[in-house]
Amino acid sequence: MAALDQTQVKEGVDQETVDAVREVGTYKYGWDTDIEMEYAPKGVNPDIVRLISEKNEEPEWMTEWRLAAFERWTQIEEPNWAMVNYPKIDFQDQYYYARPKSMEEKPKSLDEVDPKLLATYEKLGIPLKEQMILAGVEGAEDAPAEGRKVAVDAVFDSVSVGTTFQAELKKAGVIFCSISEAIREHPELVKKYLGSVVPVSDNFYATLNSAVFSDGSFVYIPPGVRCPMELSTYFRINAENTGQFERTLIIADKGSYVSYLEGCTAPQRDTAQLHAAVVEIIIEEDAEVKYSTVQNWFPGDENGKGGIYNFVTKRADCRGDRSKVMWTQVETGSAVTWKYPSCILRGEESQGEFYSIAITNNYQQADTGTKMVHLGKNTKSRIVSKGISAGKAQNTYRGLVSMHPKAKNSRNYTQCDSLLIGDKCGAHTVPYIEVKNNSSRVEHEATTSKVDDDQLFYCRQRGMDEEEAVALVVNGFCKDVLQALPMEFAMEAQQLVAISLEGSVG
């Protein structure tokens, strides 16, 4: 069974307001870092795949795994079913590997670190101590921490530049490092789990990622361990014409718990850049993983020039009974977003939750949603999606809820709300529902509303300016999802909601 519901807005705030406020919209992280980079030649072929593998000092089995993925990739077609339009990507006109030259040798102290790299992290608001660690300063780990405690893995273009708080995590038995390090240091874990949730041949972008992923994060939480701090990965695309293909692998062993945060930014450039990540999460018996994303890639300018093409495959496998996963995403960036964080509810009584805010402004396009695949008995899932469109943007929720014959007494609840700002944007809801047993229940609710003139006038009569009014109304609309985010992220997300709608009234 599939339903299709499309809505185009006809009414909205008047044009004058639109134009007046449009001027203001700017992307805060649009600067670039002029840093000496080392590139692999443009394009992708088995030699490039081997080179990436070699740069990461990978064992033979990994190189072979990549080459098999590449071979597969050459045989499959780019998908075109999503409601997004973009010029055909020339996959041979991209760089697949770029890293700051200063990372060739590890700096011994802060003085030796390329100051530009440090400045980059400072601008991004990462605390100093973490900056030092990220810049690879030896001994920085022992310096006293300031403020909140969040372990950060930072990925700058193709390489992980450092992971903070590793020692402290080690004490708890938690492994948190770059995936390249994990391949070298923990091959048994990587071999066992890599590609076990998102197979090499899963889809065009995931397959390409499998061949050319350069770095990413690796997390292993041993049985019964509650990770002592939030883990976070910070992705930054800096180099021009460079694709970022990171790979994240999270394993929550029996009875463990971890909350993981992911943040992303990129410089403002007028050529589009490709980002194709894969995230795999394995959740064993009684374990729980929370994965939160605030995605703020450069969305392109107000005329739709440039921006990140974001094609991401994220999937969690609730293997064990009573395992639980919660995806929370705030998608405000990217020119094109193609992303469906999914849950395979294999274990009995396992639970999947998906909370999403997707904001599109100007010419942004987002086709995002989730897949809840109920395989085990008494499994539960919940989807809360809030899509906000402004400017000339198109926002699509696309989701699948599938109840397999053995998934008896399972339940799903889906709520999809769309909010439209202005009269030139679109919101679309495309839910697919498959129920193959008669004891399961699926509920779907969808609404479409507008930020209406009455609400804005009411706020303005009380003294708020138009942007403040829009931000307030939109934040209210997103409340259910914002509440699902970890505290420090929720604040940031709330501000981001306001920023990404700047110049959007209309």
Next chain:
Amino acid sequence: MLEIKNLHVKLEEEEKQILKGVDLTVEAGKVHAIMGPNGSGKSTLSYVLSGRDGYEVTDGSATLDGEDLLEMEPEERAAAGVFLAFQYPVEIPGVGNMTFLRTAVNAQRKARGEDELSAADFLKEVRAKAKSLKIDADMLKRPVNVGFSGGEKKRNEILQMAMLEPKMCILDETDSGLDVDAMKLVAEGVNALRDEGRGFLVITHYQRLLDHIKPDVVHIMADGKIVKTGGPDLALEVENNGYADILAEVN
């Protein structure tokens, strides 16, 4: 304080003249009531003064303490001291009443170049003011006007008025949808705000609200103009004889 001269207003979208030369002066410390039959232009006057879209001023002026209101954005008028208690308060899902109030209070303070109110001071003030309007903690937490009863919505308007401390309060049909008890509560809230420095323009169709909020001056509006002005007795006359007699007399 509020001076309206020869105000002519038409709908922006169509050639329909709604206000056809309104002259009105509200002095500080006074309560003026505007009564009139449906469609006479009472609500339009309140919208034009507060800056709602959709109207075009074709002639005349409106100033507050000498400042030209018609040139200002709605939020600038609010910061200058214009408050409109809505006939139909708007619902804002997901936004807590308290968050809304605090955002509004601080936005106005910022616009006037004052420091923002600290969270503690704000809380103290809002709790005290809410209590006298019988607004409980739960109502302060609930989303703005969502699921509020008619009486709750109007009390909420008065709470906003009390928190924002405007110079010029315009009440648009505040009595509509209220039972007697709720009306008393709202009227008490308004009366508590009566002050030498503050003017009120109370727009109402019926006289009953004016039993509780005693006006100094009563105006009768018909067909886009103020046709008769008098003391509190004028409201009673309307109550007893309806508008027909007065209108006939004017014509």
